[in-house]
Amino acid sequence: MSHDAKPPFGPLNGLRVIDLTIALAGAFTTMLLADLGAEVIKVESLQHYPTPTKGPRVPPRGDDPVSLSAARDYPDSEPGPDPWNRLSWFNSQARNKRDVTMDITRVRGRELFLRLVEKCDGLVENNSVGLLEKLGIGPEVLHEANPRLVIVRMPPLGLWGPDSTATGFGWHFEDLGGFLRVQGYPDGVEVGSIFMDGASGPAGANAFLMGLIERRRTGRGMVCEVSQVENMVCHIGDLTMEAAMNHRVPRRWGNRSPDFAPQGCYRCAGDDAWVVLSVRTDAEWSALRRVIGDPDSLRAPGLDTLAGRSVMHDAIDDEITRWTATRTPMDATETLQAAGIPAGPVLSEADASSDPHLHGRGFFHLLEHPSCGTHFHAGANFHLSRTPPQLWRAAPTLGQDNEYVYKELIGVSDDEYVELIAEGHAGTDYV
Amino acid sequence: MPQPLRDLLVIDLTEWVAGPNCTKLLADFGARVIKIEPPGGDPARKMGPFPGDRPDPECSGLFLHLNTNKESVVIDPSTAEGAGIVRRLAGVADILVESFRPGTMAAWGLDPVDLITTNPKLVVTSVTPFGQAGPYRDWEMTEIVAFAMGGMNVSGVAGREPVKLAGNAVLMQSGATACTATLGALFHALEHGEGQHVDVATFETQNGSLDRRRYYLLSYEYSGTVAERAAVVGAGRPAAGGRFECADGKMVTTGRIWPDHVGRMVRLLDDPDLNLLWEEHGVQVMSEHPEVVNRVLAGWAAARPSRAAMREAQAHGWPVVVVNDPLLLLEDDHLCARGFWVEARHPAAGELVYPGPPWRVGADGWALRRTAPTLGHDTDVVLRELAGLEVDRIAALRAEGVVA
Numbered sequence: 001m002s003h004d005a006k007p008p009f010g011p012l013n014g015l016r017v018i019d020l021t022i023a024l025a026g027a028f029t030t031m032l033l034a035d036l037g038a039e040v041i042k043v044e045s046l047q048h049y050p051t052p053t054k055g056p057r058v059p060p061r062g063d064d065p066v067s068l069s070a071a072r073d074y075p076d077s078e079p080g081p082d083p084w085n086r087l088s089w090f091n092s093q094a095r096n097k098r099d100v101t102m103d104i105t106r107v108r109g110r111e112l113f114l115r116l117v118e119k120c121d122g123l124v125e126n127n128s129v130g131l132l133e134k135l136g137i138g139p140e141v142l143h144e145a146n147p148r149l150v151i152v153r154m155p156p157l158g159l160w161g162p163d164s165t166a167t168g169f170g171w172h173f174e175d176l177g178g179f180l181r182v183q184g185y186p187d188g189v190e191v192g193s194i195f196m197d198g199a200s201g202p203a204g205a206n207a208f209l210m211g212l213i214e215r216r217r218t219g220r221g222m223v224c225e226v227s228q229v230e231n232m233v234c235h236i237g238d239l240t241m242e243a244a245m246n247h248r249v250p251r252r253w254g255n256r257s258p259d260f261a262p263q264g265c266y267r268c269a270g271d272d273a274w275v276v277l278s279v280r281t282d283a284e285w286s287a288l289r290r291v292i293g294d295p296d297s298l299r300a301p302g303l304d305t306l307a308g309r310s311v312m313h314d315a316i317d318d319e320i321t322r323w324t325a326t327r328t329p330m331d332a333t334e335t336l337q338a339a340g341i342p343a344g345p346v347l348s349e350a351d352a353s354s355d356p357h358l359h360g361r362g363f364f365h366l367l368e369h370p371s372c373g374t375h376f377h378a379g380a381n382f383h384l385s386r387t388p389p390q391l392w393r394a395a396p397t398l399g400q401d402n403e404y405v406y407k408e409l410i411g412v413s414d415d416e417y418v419e420l421i422a423e424g425h426a427g428t429d430y431v
Numbered sequence: 432m433p434q435p436l437r438d439l440l441v442i443d444l445t446e447w448v449a450g451p452n453c454t455k456l457l458a459d460f461g462a463r464v465i466k467i468e469p470p471g472g473d474p475a476r477k478m479g480p481f482p483g484d485r486p487d488p489e490c491s492g493l494f495l496h497l498n499t500n501k502e503s504v505v506i507d508p509s510t511a512e513g514a515g516i517v518r519r520l521a522g523v524a525d526i527l528v529e530s531f532r533p534g535t536m537a538a539w540g541l542d543p544v545d546l547i548t549t550n551p552k553l554v555v556t557s558v559t560p561f562g563q564a565g566p567y568r569d570w571e572m573t574e575i576v577a578f579a580m581g582g583m584n585v586s587g588v589a590g591r592e593p594v595k596l597a598g599n600a601v602l603m604q605s606g607a608t609a610c611t612a613t614l615g616a617l618f619h620a621l622e623h624g625e626g627q628h629v630d631v632a633t634f635e636t637q638n639g640s641l642d643r644r645r646y647y648l649l650s651y652e653y654s655g656t657v658a659e660r661a662a663v664v665g666a667g668r669p670a671a672g673g674r675f676e677c678a679d680g681k682m683v684t685t686g687r688i689w690p691d692h693v694g695r696m697v698r699l700l701d702d703p704d705l706n707l708l709w710e711e712h713g714v715q716v717m718s719e720h721p722e723v724v725n726r727v728l729a730g731w732a733a734a735r736p737s738r739a740a741m742r743e744a745q746a747h748g749w750p751v752v753v754v755n756d757p758l759l760l761l762e763d764d765h766l767c768a769r770g771f772w773v774e775a776r777h778p779a780a781g782e783l784v785y786p787g788p789p790w791r792v793g794a795d796g797w798a799l800r801r802t803a804p805t806l807g808h809d810t811d812v813v814l815r816e817l818a819g820l821e822v823d824r825i826a827a828l829r830a831e832g833v834v835a
Contacts, residue, residue, distance in 0.1 A: 167748075347581065382608065
């Protein structure tokens, strides 16, 4: 066995998944599968530098905002001689995965790749439509090599349809997906997000798991398609329902809500310190009034209903802010929650990194990385009582698992492996 | 291809948004999902949107979206008889999903450990705000709280308050993650006959999401720096580029134009002024002459319908897309050509338009077999056929208010 053998764990223990993903969406899917115990093998090529996945090959250096912003993604703000191994963007989701290099654009590389496919149960990719086919590894070829392969393809607009070949970044697809017109400040200032990547991860994993369940019956693999935009739209299904029911564009509510009032984000004592709260019921409204000292202005009987409070929301916000402004977000939250009111501090990454609840539940794991050192990493997004997720290694460096994959999985001889190094298939540096 | 979860029985004790989205995904891909509602119904029934803005527990757009393909059975699990029925149903189920405050199930005699002891292959998934243990265990959560505690600090404009995402997106993503964990545990149960308890906390699904939060957390560990608010927003407000109105009155967006794409854009626009500036400045034209770029872009967009503009730019390798809002989405040419929108008639809410498959397994696997259930629509059938109760017994329980 290789020196860092993956311990057997998780419900997908014994299953192997090829990761041909770029950037984050597909990589989030394979991370979830790795946390469920699958052996995920990221396949890269030394001849193709994947900027969307590993960041700039030569990161900008300097005191300008762009350089400083880029530097924060590297340990001690230092990209180092191998920035592709040191990028938080990649390392945050690649822990628990393996990494092998082979140039599948060449005959021998493609042949090695198909030998690996024979040893695997799944393949996940989120490249633009047609890329696998162009590389000569379309689904028919893959299923010929391994009929049991569950293939998950995650193009932004699906595999077919008039605009399926359209490309773009997250911000394009959020606008196409209808998010930006309903997201942001009520005064009209729009706020973007990169929600699609976060939504696509579980979608791809769910598609894979359902494919796996079907394969138990039939013994055959299949192609699962995740249209990332369609999946994202399902996450605002209540808003598309509103559009269809009432033939209108839903309001841009900002931090307010059509169902709860008051609801908002309120300034607290401290720099950029905020607490949020929602009042869902009239009982919670009474509780909130008591918590903030029962100000006279909030005793009007009209405020006993959601409709009344919605009309007077600005005045209510002023009273709430008067109370929160002298408290820290956590103090305010604890008081509000003790009274049964949904509330929470706005937690920065720094706050969350030292959060007692997350640490108490074992969410963060210390992992040692050959190039980055030892850092806390966010762990699995779920707990399973009998087959608990394990964080068994930090993100792999480029080609870290070449020997394991080539020799132990594919059965390449020592002599042949030397040739693969000489030919630029196996290696640990981009060409 | 038949539906992948076609032979599974799921007992659904979830409410609001996150848990119901988990069981919706199971139901939409073929599982038989028995939604057990308290006598007053899932509180999401009281949340809008409503047709004509008239509140009606049978017409909540949120509820109708999240409860497709489910059967509704009204049982009060806080009564001994009600809990007994739930126990009986759990005894024949593959999966039970619940979203009560931790400890509630145990207090009703429905402790997940006991349910699994009785039915060793059962997967019990708890989808809760903060999980089954930890100092915040008993705290309440809404959509805005979920986002506040996991990423809202970077959402918005610097100097203003952080702002939440659209609708209930964060809670729905948490439910989708709960579905992942549940299917993982189910696969183990199918392979080894061993069930287990799955503990999903929205606090963790959100801090662990790759809507950037997970990545920002490691950046903080690496360099001690916190992402700025607007870090992801800046992408949408470039000096040159952005949204432009087209001949059909709809908009297209270029987003922030990537340096690699500027040349392709210039070639397609083929404007004499812009060509000269491009030859002189290259990519810097975007920062040095944004007014020229924007003028040419506006003229180009105004001369063609939005969809044609998108396709023309895309054919030149330059990412431009149409801008939709939820209303425009319903008539989006691409989504409609794929048959994404599914029309169905609901007995109380009338004609509905549902979003279709979030993914496909093989040829499809997703189906809208029935719209969301009216309250208690399936109580009698389920109590008779699955719980094995006689008609007289059901009537007696109904008189006592245990079922409805």
